Amino acid sequence: MATKKQTKKTKPTQDFSKYVRWFWILFSVGILSIATLFLLASWGMFGEMPDHTVLENPKTNLATEIISSDSKTLGKFYFNDNRTPVSYDELPKHLVDALIATEDARFEEHSGIDARGTLRAVIKLGSGGGASTISQQLAKQLFHGEGSKNILERVLQKAKEWIIAIRLERQYTKEEIIAQYFNIYDFLNNADGIRSAARIYFGKEPNDLDLKESAMLVGMFKNSSLFNPRRRAELTRERRNVVLAQMAKYGYIEEAVKDSLQQTELDLNYSPESHREGIATYFRGYLDGFMKDWINNNPKPDGTKYNLYNDGLKVYTTIDSRMQQYAEDAVQAHMPRLQAEFFNQNTPKRNPTAPFLELTSGAIDTLMRKSIKKSERWRHMKYDLKKPDEEIKASFYKAIPMSIFAWKDGKPSEIDTIMKPIDSMRYYKSFLRTGMMSMDPQTGHVKAWVGGINYRHFQYDMVGQGKRQVGSTFKPFVYATAIDQLHLSPCDELPDTPFCIEKGKYGNPEEWCPKNSGDEYGGVRTLKEALANSVNTVTARLMDKVGPQTVVDLARKLGIESEIPPVPSIALGTADLSVYEMVGAYATFANKGVYTKPVLVTAIEDKNGTVLYQFKPETRDVLSEEAAYVTVKLLEGVTQGGSGIRLRHGGATSAAYKKVVTGYPYKFENAIAGKTGTTQNQSDGWFMGMVPNLVTGVWVGAEDRSVHFKTIDYGQGATMALPIWGIYMKSCYADETLSISKEEFEAPLELSINVDCSKASDKNIIDDSVDELPDDLEF
CATH class of the missing domain: 1.10.3810.10 (Biosynthetic peptidoglycan transglycosylase-like)
Structure with a gap:
């Protein structure tokens, strides 16, 4: 008989094999799925994958970089990606x-x-x-x-x-x-x-x-x-x-x-990079047009066009970032002071038609209507939004929120306000503008370019685009023609007496009898004295001796492309020319009679450093070395005893001048050749200044010629434009790394014309009779 212990059944062991099997099946499927997923993805089954070529050259938008001659980034051209x-x-x-x-x-x-x-x-x-x-x-x-x-x-x-x-x-x-x-x-x-x-x-x-x-x-x-x-x-x-x-x-x-x-703060130094901010904004605006022209005429090897905003081009320019900054600083130092005095003289109480002078209310209304149709607001509403004319006109008389430009504590600023667009236009017309360009006369390299006082609010470039009457700064072209054609000396004398060129001579429609400023005359003058003091009668006599067409021909050779009618009145600067043209022309005198076309871009490279463009200098002989040097010596007289003498003593010849330029003593002792210019009713003030390796031109004026100072004290080139040149040159000289010359202008090895009037034994009084300019043009 079996025992109880023997009859007890043994409990079977639990079988996990099927779970292990399923685990490995699922694990294998998971691994296989992941592998399949990656394999399919690599084949592009879930969307295009970059191949070897794309990985080697991934597509990114690269801005075009503008590089100065001293290897600084002036700015960039880009749409979305800077x-x-x-x-x-x-x-x-x-x-x-x-x-x-x-x-x-x-x-x-x-x-x-x-x-x-x-x-x-x-x-x-x-x-x-x-x-x-x-x-x-x-x-x-x-x-x-x-x-x-x-x-x-x-x-x-x-x-x-x-x-x-x-x-x-x-x-x-x-x-x-x-x-x-x-x-x-x-x-x-x-x-x-x-x-x-x-x-x-x-x-x-x-x-x-x-x-x-x-x-x-x-x-x-x-x-x-x-x-x-x-x-x-x-x-x-x-x-x-x-x-x-x-x-x-x-x-x-x-x-x-x-x-x-x-524990420290972020200490940001926020320096926005946009097309309307930063350094050399006006130059960058000019360069934008230059580059688009170059791109249109220089396709890629495959025939497509370069993209200025995406292809990562590098544009190497002649602009020196230090000199550009000094130029912009000089404008900012002088213009707020000058503008403050202009506002002081053109309050509604002092001038009911402010900012306009000598215009009737009807003439002002006509001027403003013309300005409306030239405005960006009109263009945008008419051509972009397709609005009818009446609706566009009405919009100019509805007040809207806007930010307007103002000088505040000597710096550009913006004021948020509510104003009618027509009122803002009139407000902006009261601002004095400026144009300034500086260039190495030997190489033609443009070192600084300031086209206005603030690019965000005043985008019209008064260096490359704007053209204004040049006044007495044109006179050296007349003198240079006479020196070149007649071999005259700065020590030669002409009568400073009333003079006329008769009707019909040189195609003159009327008798031309220019007046001296203030109707002052003084016996005889050496050519050096006459140019230094901008004597109109002497200039007119020289014009009569050489003829207007000869002067125009010289101006053309000096690089001036703007229209200059061959009439006697051009002697006193009736032609409208640009700062760009004037600087290039004056540089010929400093460069021993050789004209060198202003250079702005030295090279263009693609993103890989391949050179796509390299500039070739354009030069031509215009004057003999002797004639150019004699002209320079004449222009030195302007800063030695003429309208440019303020550069020497640093003081002021009038209370009005002191009020505008207090705190800017110049006291230059080195050789400086230059010429001031002031046009009718003080609408335009000019100063052209030269040292052996730098030529700089400055213009100051308002958008409309009817906006100007009432008196010559404030409205002359020596008060409006010359201080900018002086401040700029002080900064350039203080920066010894620039090596701006303080030397004398180099004389020709053979000089047959006497330029030292203190050693002239017999002064040659040139006998002839000459004339003047229209009564409405006084200098």
Whole structure:
């Protein structure tokens, strides 16, 4: 009989084999699915993938960079992307360290995908931070952006991102990936890429960034819209401190350094880069037209056109950034003072038609109606919006919010106000404008170009576009013609008595009898004295001796292309010419009679550094070296004892002048040749000044010729324009790196004409009779 123990059944062991089998089936399917997913993605089944060629040359919009002669960036041409790439070597070490510590601590160890980071992100469902490497983030920036929020599409996108990241790692070195990532990112406020960001937020090149500046910019990688230092400074500061903490965590900086820097402010030096701001704005506006013409005439090898805004061209210019800044500073130093006095003289009580003088209310209404149809507002509403004329006209008489220009504390500023557009137009007509250009006479290189007082509000360029009566600055062309044709000396004398050129001579429609300023006459004058004091009668006599056509012919050879009628009155500057033309012409005298066409662009390169354009100088012989030198000696007399004498003693010859230029003593002792110019009713003030290696022209006036100073004290070129030249040259001389000449003008080896009137034994009184100019043109 079996025992109880023997009859008890044994409990069977549980079988797990099927679970293990299913686990491995599911695991294998998962792995196979993932592999298939990546394989299909790499084949482009989920959207186009970049091939080897595209990876080698990823498409990014690159701004065209404008580079000065001293290797500074003057500005850029771009539509949406203000991007100029830099190499890895141009990035400071702490900037790279900050990026790696914050975004991808194992960047040097992985090959595009951080397995540890990915596993952590999966386990913690993203709560422990993302797993994207720098390479993955670069892939996203370069080829597919943020993508959809749909989970399936995000998975597919992530697969593509991983594949591209791995390919990037194979294609590029780690350093190249870092550089590309910094170059591609949008830091907002037109700061596309690290170079623009460093310049816009801190006014520096990337290599000059300090540690805390680098940390702020790296902090923006998380979300530049959220961590925008201009809008959310404190939030951006907190993010910067996170970056500093990460750098300390991974041993890139000491704890004490972190603690110290975390207490500091952002210390932005916001320097916006836009087409209407920054340095050399008027020059950049001119260059825009130059480049478009060049692009139209110089296609790529494949026949397509270069894109000024996307192709990353480099335009090397002759502008010197230091001299450009000095020129802009000189305009800003003088013009607010001059403008303040103009406003003082043109209050409604003193001048009911302010800012216009000598115009009836009817004439003013006519002028304003014409101005309306020339305005940008009219053009936009009529041609862009297709509005009827009556609606457009009515809009000029409805008050709207606007920002208007004003000088405040000697600086340009804006006032937010509500004003009728017609009233704002009249307001702007009261502002005096300026044009200034500076050029090396030997090379033709234009060193500075200031086309106005503020590009944002006054975009018309008074150097390259504007043309105004040149007044007495034209007289040297008459004198140079006489010297060249008649071999005259500065010591030769002519009568300073009333003179007329009869009707019909030189095709003159009326008898021409120019008057001296103030109707003052004085026996006889040497040519040097006559030019120094802008004596009209002597100039008219010289015109009668050489004839207007001969003077026009010389002006043409001097590079003046504007129309100059061959009539006697041009002797006193009735022609409308540009500052650009006048500087090029005067430079011929300083360059020993050789005209050199002004040069603005020396070379153009593509983004790879291939030279696409290199300038060829254009020169021609115009005057003999002797005639040019004698003309220069005549012009030196203007600053030795004529209207330019103010440059010598630095004081003022009238209370009015002192009021405008107090605080700007010049006291130049070196050789300076120059000429002032003042046109009818003081509408235009000019000064042309030369030293052996620099010629500079300055014009000052209002938009309309009926807007001007009432008296010659304020309205002459010596008060309106000469101070700008003086302030500019003081700055240029103070900067010894520029090597602006203080030497004498070089005399020809053989000089047959006497230029030293103190040693003239027998002064030659030239016997003849001459005439004057219209009564409405006094100088």
